[in-house]
Amino acid sequence: MEAVITVVGNDKVGILAQVCTACAEANVNVEEVTQRILRGTFAMIMLVDVSSCSMDFTAFAEKMKQKGDELGVDVRCTRQEIYDAMHRI
Template sequence: MEAVITVVGKDAVGILAKVCTACAEANVNVEEVTQRILRGTFAMIMLVDMSQATLDFTAFSEKMAQTGQAMGVDVRCTRQELYETMHHI
């Protein structure tokens, strides 16, 4: 299963590293990443493969939210198929 992780918040050193570390700890593979800093706001979208994950989707999503809270940024995890449905016109 694939998922989309979005991260938005005030830019700071180590955001990408901490999000990737949390993925690695759950054996979630990062497949694609795009990020920008927009007037001091960090914005990132990641596509990850959860097929070998050690956590189920709900637990992983909660872990990512907690990772974001610890950094003061908003981290959300959405199933890929739901993300595509939500953003399809």
């Protein structure tokens, strides 16, 4: 199963590294990443494979939210099928 992780907040060193480390700790594979700095705001979208995650999806999503709180950025984790349905016109 795939999921989409979005990260938005004030740019600072280490955001990508710490979010990726949190994924690795949960045995979640990062498949694709795109990121930009928009006038000092860090914006990133990640596509991850959660099929081998060491915890259930809800716990992983909460772990990612907590990581965002530690970093001072907004981190959201959404199942790919829900993300697709929300953004379908």
